[in-house]
Amino acid sequence: MSFVMPTAARSFFRTITERGVPGARYIMFDTYYVCLLLGLRERRLGAADQLDPDRFIDNYPEDYRSQADFIAGLLIDAELDRKDIDLSNKQSVEREMILLLDPSSPTGISGTGSEFLNRYAVAGFERLQREMMPPAKLEDLLVKYADLWADGGNDD
Numbered sequence: 001m002s003f004v005m006p007t008a009a010r011s012f013f014r015t016i017t018e019r020g021v022p023g024a025r026y027i028m029f030d031t032y033y034v035c036l037l038l039g040l041r042e043r044r045l046g047a048a049d050q051l052d053p054d055r056f057i058d059n060y061p062e063d064y065r066s067q068a069d070f071i072a073g074l075l076i077d078a079e080l081d082r083k084d085i086d087l088s089n090k091q092s093v094e095r096e097m098i099l100l101l102d103p104s105s106p107t108g109i110s111g112t113g114s115e116f117l118n119r120y121a122v123a124g125f126e127r128l129q130r131e132m133m134p135p136a137k138l139e140d141l142l143v144k145y146a147d148l149w150a151d152g153g154n155d156d
Helices: 016-021 028-042 062-082 090-100 111-131 138-150
Strands: none
Touching: 016 028, 028 062, 028 111, 028 138, 062 090, 062 111, 090 111, 111 138
């Protein structure tokens, strides 16, 4: 499994990833995670051709390893909802989980699941791009992100 940034995300977040935040440790995966959560919440996949051709990391960074099961659960939930799979149909739910998960992978996510995660990150990034200018400071990103989250994922 590899994490891949949306194509324009590196330049969009450049100010906060390169300059850093005094007293805080901010890593590129933080920007991926912000985009991913927004895309998962909106249940929308972005286009695969909007992914950077280079992966930036193959496993969860140390700070995110404890979130692996949470991310896997959010992916499953989003895909079940996006595909309108009836939760009472255990075979369909199990089939989807088998498609998305790989217990032998360091992240627990299959190649297909990884592709979906990356595409959800694209959709989340697209929403951020529509709603704000590239953030000059981390605080700018966090305030706008909180507004978008409070909006419930509505793209109105």
